[in-house]
Amino acid sequence: MDWPCKICKFATSTKEELMKHYRLRHIPSVQPLPCPYLDCFCSFKSWGSLKSHISRKHSTHSTVRTSEILSFCCQFCNVGTFSTEKEYFEHLRQHLKKQETVSCVFKNCSFKTNIYGTFASHKNRKHTPHSLDEFKEDVLKRFEKPLQTDQCSDVVNQEGEQSDIEEFRDDDVNVLPKLIEKSLAHLMLKLESSFHVPNQCNDELVESLHFICHSASAPIMKDILQSCLKRHNCEVDEAIVSEMVNNICVANPVSAALCDGGPLSSAFKRRKYFNEHFSVVEPIEYILTGESSFQYVPILKSLLQVLSRKDILDLILSEAEAQRTVYNSFHDGTFYKTNELFSKNDLTIALNLYVDDFEICNPLGTSRKKHKITSVYWVLADVPSLLRSELNSIFLAILCKAEDVKRFGYSAVLEPLLKDLVVLEEEGLYVPSLGRRVKGTVFSVVADNLGAHSMGGFVESFSSSYVCRFCLGEKSQFQDGEVRNKAFPPRTAEQHTLHVQALQENNSLMHVYGVKRQCALTAKLKYFHVLSGYPPDVLHDLFEGVVPLEIALCLRLFIHNKYFTLEELNKCIKEFPYKWSDKTNAPQLVPVNFAQRKSVGGNAHENWALLRLLPLMVGSKIPEADPAWELLLVLRDIVELVVNQVHTEETICFLDSKISEHKHRFLMVFPEQRLIPKHHFLEHYPELIRAYGPLVSLWTMRFEAKHSFFKRVVRHTRSFRNILLSLAMKHQLLLAYNQHDSRAVRPLLQATTLSTMDVSVLREDIQEALQAKFPGETCVQIAKSVCYRGTKYTSGMILAYGSTGGLPDFGELIQIVVLKGNVGFIVKGVTAWSIEHLRSYVLEKTGPVKVIEAAELSDTVPLISYICGGTTIMTLKCSIYVP
Structure with missing residues (x-):
């Protein structure tokens, strides 16, 4: 077969058959539609965009031999x-x-x-x-250039668009009605789950469509049929014509599906159809008391659906077999390696849970806290981080009113989930494609500090004596002692067991060394322990804790010393020429009362961007060696190290020294300021990286984005009747819609515009670079922007590749070439030297043009340069690992 589908396993001998398959199987689509030509890696969000692309970029194939590339x-x-x-x-x-x-x-x-x-x-x-x-x-x-595809002729009309007329074979007649019915059901599912259209509106839409397809269309069809018969001199009785028209209307798949008694005619029948054909895992209601209940989505059923997908199972198997020499995954941490279940030389399943409370109403309105909901999500931890970060890969387990969680406790709310997890630990889950059972358990519970302490059974007030879940240090000692100097003994499993026993024996005790009760998961699960199951959260500790606090304290000093005014600072923030991702995450203006609040406000992304770009905004106005400025620069070093996705013993030790330096500088600059608990949590990060692997793979950033779906449902439906069931059901319908006929793993390479060019027409320096990298190639595809492995690359960005003297080399991205599915970045080498006062690099384009493959990049995160005072300056987002 010369025309394989890039989404599923279908293949055909003609492009027309493939396009027909697209329309029947993958439209409406939940993911970008790839161009059917094998040598083209463009993808599009709509059918119309795909047709326009084929008409513009591939219409020349109608008269060109497959061995030729054209150039005008x-x-x-x-x-x-x-x-x-x-x-x-x-x-x-x-x-x-x-x-x-x-x-x-x-x-x-x-x-x-x-x-x-x-x-x-x-x-x-x-x-x-x-x-x-x-x-x-x-x-x-x-x-002359042989291509890999059979580029068949397109049917093009005078406007340059592909014709919609598609011929169907005889063997399609029996299959086509069911395909049309399922496509219509898929569209109805999208309206209900993605656009949150109420069932009442869908019912009216069904009635109108049925009227249009049947009653309203019958006279028109009758007139057309009679005209056709008359034109061919066929005399047929009018009653027979009427019967033919009626039979056609009744047999119409759309009309048959929507008519009274059809599978999509009512909300109840549509829900039944969705459950049967789209594998919806419905939530189950559990009663706490007569008026209180919660919704639970069976985790074993959901997990079985995930593991039934071959692409996901292949990823799990490949991750289990990967050889590791650095800390780039939780598999490399000591907690995973010493876990009794995971350490066995057998395939296992690791799950990450997420617990958090969120408001579905305006948190400042009259309904504040009235509809506050506690959610429990889970994600398959054994797949690559790129897949874990997609919202479709985050599954729902429990939705419960926050007040009911406080009233009845986590043990009651988590009971059905824990029962399923016990089965997963002891019996395992039978995976048909493997022909055997696979055991698994919870590796970690991702949450902010309040959620982790609440679910883990620690004190929830961070003004008490023992506020750290990692050690037994008292809060009064945080100011003087250091974790690296062994001032605070770490918690151990034996000690924690004794603390819980003391609480159980003496009900008058409020807590014992910060322990209030037994963790519900530790009490039920054999391979999970509270001391190794609650990792720190970089988002809340750094970007919504230490960073906004210290920026506010330092800005107060800068303004007091008259380096600049608040108005000048806000003008710099407002007028800064943000580009690409920085434009999306541009920091907010600093509020007037920031000094009293001891915070600059903003969310995690905005605070991160402000800390990184502040040297470019006001760095030139601050004197050299200013103590507060040096404090912010050390904090930037810490952030760059913590958010790194690859760690070695050297980087961990360097981070440890930077955290110690930062603490001493903070106490020197602000002697009257007490350290907050998050400062102390930060001191544990080096050892926690050794235990959990890179901490950014276990932060709450992507999980918090999941809340937006439920808030959107409430905003669109405005219904609060049995709100937990409505939210859980909407989520499960959306999950079924997204997983239907779609790939779990997106293509490594996605683009919207690719131009096929002969190498000889390119610039001479680019020709030489291409010939040096790909000798013998005479034709390449050129793009200015592509998305590769989930990261978008655009001309003008700065890439890090290779190293010289232990420092990374940088190059400005000029163009992107695609050759046989491989990506090559054409970069102009730049000379970079560091400016310590700005913790940035000054760039000059002095190097030759090179072609760098994706595997040669020192870091996959593209960097952004800015022109400040006539000088091109670049800041790092994370520390670059140079082997």
């Missing part, structure tokens, strides 16, 4: 060649706009004009439609 050349200037006809005529338009005389580009035509409208009219009247063979020889150049 301008006869009137020395500008380079163009890969598509559209680009070529757009270029000619620029000549005509300057009133330059342009000759007709088609053979045997002597027409000339310097007016664009006249040229366009002549082209449409005399040369539409046309083939590529009609262009003059000096306009169209052909380059």
Whole structure:
């Protein structure tokens, strides 16, 4: 088969059959539609965009042999060649706009004009439609190059769009009605789950569609049929014609699905159809008291659905077999390696839970806390971080009113979940594709400090004596002692057991060394312990804790010392030329009362961006060696190290020294300021990285984004009747919609525009770089922007690759080449030297042009440079690992 589907396993011998398959199987689509041509890696969000792309980029294939690549050349200037006809005529338009005389580009035509409208009219009247063979020889150049695909001809109308007329084979007749019915059901599921259309509106839509397809269409169809019979001199009784029209209307798959008694005619029948054909895992209601209940989505059923997908199972198997030499996953941490279940040489399942409270109403309105909900999510930890970060990979386990959790406790609310997890630990889950059972358990519970302490059974007030779940240090000692100096003994499993026993024996005790009660998960699960199951959260500790506090304290000093005013600072923040991701996460203006609040406000992304870009905004106004400024720079070093996705013993030790330096600088600059508990939690990070692996893989950033779905449902539906059931059911319907006929693993490479170019028409330095990297290749695909492994790369970004003297080399991304599915970055080498006062790099374009493959990058995160005072300066987002 020459035309395989890039989404599923379907393959066919013609492109028309493949396009028909797209329309029946993958539209409406929950993910970008890839271009059907194997040598094209573009993808599109809609059917119309895909058709336009094929018409613009691949219409030339109708008259071109598979061994040729086309290039259009301008006869009137020395500008380079163009890969598509559209680009070529757009270029000619620029000549005509300057009133330059342009000759007709088609053979045997002597027409000339310097007016664009006249040229366009002549082209449409005399040369539409046309083939590529009609262009003059000096306009169209052909380059011999064998391609991998059979580029069949497209059916193109006069407007340049692909025709929607598709011929169906006889063996499609029996399958087609069911496919149409399922496509219609998929659309109805999308309306209900993604757009939150109420069932009442869907019922009215069903009635209207049925009327249009049946009653309203019957007279028109009858008139068309009679006209056709009359035109062919066929005399048929009118009653027979009426019967034929009625049979056609009844047999219409859309009408049959929506009519009374059809599978999609009512909300109840649609829900039944969704459950049968889209594998919806419905939530189960558990009663706490007569008026209180919660919703639980059976985790074993959901997990079985996930493991039934071969692409996910392959990822789990590949992760289990991966060889590791550094800390780049939780598999590398000591907690995973010493776990009795995970340490066995057998396939196991590791789960991460997430617990948090969120408001579904305005937190400042009259309904504040009235509808506050506690949610428990879970994610499969054994898949790559790129897949874990997708919201579709985060599954719902429990929704409960927050007040009911406080009233009845986590033990009662988590009871059904814990029963299923005990089964997973002791019996395992039978995976049909493997033909055996696979055991698993919870590796960690991701939560903010309040959630972790509440669920783990520790004190929830951070003004008490023992506020750390990692050690037995008293809060009064945090100011003087250091974790690295062994001032605070770590908690041990034996000690924790004694603390819990003391509480159980003496009910008058409020807590014992910060322990209030037994952790519900530790009490039920054999392979989970509270002391190794609650990792720290970088988001709340750093970006919503230490960072906004210290920025506010330092800004107060800077303004007091008259380095700048608050108005000048806010002007710099507002007028800074943010680019790409920085534009999305641009920091908020600093509020007037920031000194009293001891916080600059903003969310985690905004605070992170402010800390990173502050040197470029006001660094030149601050004197060298200013103590408060040095404190912020050390904090930046800590952030860059903590958010790194790869760690070694060297980077961990360096982080440990930076945290110690930061603490001493803070106490020196602000001797009157007491350290907050999050400062102390930060001191545990080096050892916790050894235990958990990179901490950014266990932060709450992506989990908190999941809350937005439930808030959106309430905002759109405005219904609070049995709100927990409504939210849980909507989520499960959306999950079923997203997982239907879609790949769990997105393509490694995605693009929207690719131009096929002959190497000989590129710049000489680029030609030399391509020949050095890909010798013998004469044709490549060029792009200015692509998405590779979930990261977007655009021309103008700075990439880190290789190293010289232990420091990374940098290059400015000029263009992106795609060759046989491999990505190559054409970069202009830059000379970079560090400015310690700004913790940034000054860049100068002095190096040669190189082609760097993705595997050669020192860090996959592209960097952004800014021009400040006539100098190009770049800041790092995370420390770059140089082997």
